[in-house]
Amino acid sequence: MCTNEALKRCVSNAIQKERKRVHDERKSHPTKKHDIHDYASIVVACGYSRSGKTFSGASASPLYHKYAEEIRRRLEKLGKIGAKRPGCENVIGACAEPHAADMVVKNLPGCKMNELQFSAAYRPRTGQRKKYCINCKDTFQEVL
Numbered sequence: 001m002c003t004n005e006a007l008k009r010c011v012s013n014a015i016q017k018e019r020k021r022v023h024d025e026r027k028s029h030p031t032k033k034h035d036i037h038d039y040a041s042i043v044v045a046c047g048y049s050r051s052g053k054t055f056s057g058a059s060a061s062p063l064y065h066k067y068a069e070e071i072r073r074r075l076e077k078l079g080k081i082g083a084k085r086p087g088c089e090n091v092i093g094a095c096a097e098p099h100a101a102d103m104v105v106k107n108l109p110g111c112k113m114n115e116l117q118f119s120a121a122y123r124p125r126t127g128q129r130k131k132y133c134i135n136c137k138d139t140f141q142e143v144l
């Protein structure tokens, strides 16, 4: 059973990990100008309700990412992966949610789309909690 506690821990680790990544990156390139885009915009954790395992995901361009079949099919129902559609400000497939869910589906065989569980989503740079977007609500309609 994947608990809310486990999801919270997972997303909190993901926030720390992303902050450390940016910190280390900036330290190793001290002359490079700092930019808020050094950070992944959003991180979230996802788990499988019948397993204790959780995975985190960060928002990233979907253009070079090969999604698991089930996730890809859901995303393509919205429109072209990598493009925007009316009604949502986010690029289809770029959110942290499909990236995290993709890890779950690829690593925990047998997990169906209605058995996914998500943590709240956060902006790692500020720690601010963010709402799930329309693309994500439509993609994961059974659970978000």
Ligand SMILES: [Zn+2]
Pocket: 090, 095, 096, 097, 132, 133, 134, 135, 136, 137
């Ligand atoms: Zn989204």
